[in-house]
Amino acid sequence: MLSECTRQKKIARLRQATHQLRVMLQACRCCGRECGVNRWEGQLGVCRTPLSLVSPQVRYASATLHFGEEPMLVGTGGSGTVFFTHCNLRCVFCQNYQISWEGLGRDATVDELARDFCELQRKGAGNINLVTATHCMYPVLLALQKAYETEVQLPLVFNTNGYEMVEFLRCLEGIVDIYLPDLKYMDRKAAARYSAAPNYPQIACEAIREMYRQVGPYDVETSSSQRGVILRHLVLPDNVAGTYDLLLWLKDEGLTDIPLSLMSQYTPQHRAADYPEIARSLSWREYEDVVQYALDLGFEHLLVQECESQNVFLPDFTRQEPFVQREETTGSSV
Numbered sequence: 001m002l003s004e005c006t007r008q009k010k011i012a013r014l015r016q017a018t019h020q021l022r023v024m025l026q027a028c029r030c031c032g033r034e035c036g037v038n039r040w041e042g043q044l045g046v047c048r049t050p051l052s053l054v055s056p057q058v059r060y061a062s063a064t065l066h067f068g069e070e071p072m073l074v075g076t077g078g079s080g081t082v083f084f085t086h087c088n089l090r091c092v093f094c095q096n097y098q099i100s101w102e103g104l105g106r107d108a109t110v111d112e113l114a115r116d117f118c119e120l121q122r123k124g125a126g127n128i129n130l131v132t133a134t135h136c137m138y139p140v141l142l143a144l145q146k147a148y149e150t151e152v153q154l155p156l157v158f159n160t161n162g163y164e165m166v167e168f169l170r171c172l173e174g175i176v177d178i179y180l181p182d183l184k185y186m187d188r189k190a191a192a193r194y195s196a197a198p199n200y201p202q203i204a205c206e207a208i209r210e211m212y213r214q215v216g217p218y219d220v221e222t223s224s225s226q227r228g229v230i231l232r233h234l235v236l237p238d239n240v241a242g243t244y245d246l247l248l249w250l251k252d253e254g255l256t257d258i259p260l261s262l263m264s265q266y267t268p269q270h271r272a273a274d275y276p277e278i279a280r281s282l283s284w285r286e287y288e289d290v291v292q293y294a295l296d297l298g299f300e301h302l303l304v305q306e307c308e309s310q311n312v313f314l315p316d317f318t319r320q321e322p323f324v325q326r327e328e329t330t331g332s333s334v
């Protein structure tokens with residue numbers, strides 16, 4: 001739980017950020033797409049997410065206790081995870097394609113989302129975990145303000161594809177406690193081919209520097225730590241994402257103190273079958289080689305997964321509980 005002082009500061013920052021974001025959305029450059037559209041006039045950018053100032057709504061597919069996140073986020077009560085519909089990146093292999101590509105979810109008012117945040121706390125969540133919220137952050141900020149003003153005392157996790165502009169992230173300073181970016185590609189060609197975003201590596205690297213500036217690395221030694229960056233990377237077959245260069249960049253930037261979660265769960269989902277080089281699962285040998293390379297580079301806190309994770313983590317958002325079972329957390333520290 002946050003201290004009362006921290007909670008009050010967060011509420012004050014939420015009020016400021018709402019105003020800042022309202023202006024920014026007149027020519028939306030929240031993410032690396034830099035669409036420049038006026039979101040308040042009904043113009044849609046790449047994320048295809050409508051917004052309304054008069055009656056703000058937000059679409060999401062699930063608000064649930066999730067036990068498949070990294071162990072420090074799961075704790076004993078689970079992570080209070082909200083999966084928002086639509087996405088600004090839309091990778092061809094997305095395992096959440098039902099919501100990111102197909103728009104599955106229900107429209108809710110700000111009050112309804114605030115109530116869901118409160119309900120997650122009552123059910124025992126250790127944090128509020130926003131999954132891919134960049135494109136709909138305005139109504140989310142309004143709901144967070146209501147939830148923190150009335151009841152919520154939990155740290156806030158910003159769970160993202162890392163494709164945010166620095167100016168947008170500055171809006172979130174003092175609001176987000178834990179940044180959880182999934183650094184997807186270091187290879188421009190891969191970013192162009194699988195996400196139509198050749199500038200992804202540049203934007204994401206700047207975003208991660210900004211996140212680190214705001215909150216520093218997550219401190220795994222302190223069990224009560226409620227602040228910091230935890231970095232994810234989904235390892236793709238045949239090193240197509242530029243995984244080894246990505247690890248080298250982190251080393252060169254002096255970021256090996258960030259807990260790094262190397263995810264092994266890749267299986268060809270959605271449109272991946274159309275891309276022969278990624279139309280197969282990651283081999284265990286490929287994954288082990290990446291883990292060993294990270295260890296050789298001196299990463300201080302690696303989170304690795306077991307073989308079974310390829311099936312365990314696949315969600316189905318047509319179900320009330322998208323994750324089949326309360327899976328045991330398969331992440332383990334090295």
Ligand code: SF4
Binds near residue numbers: 031033037044134135
């Ligand atoms: S959030 Fe949506 S509209 Fe704004 S820049 Fe990104 S893709 Fe474009």
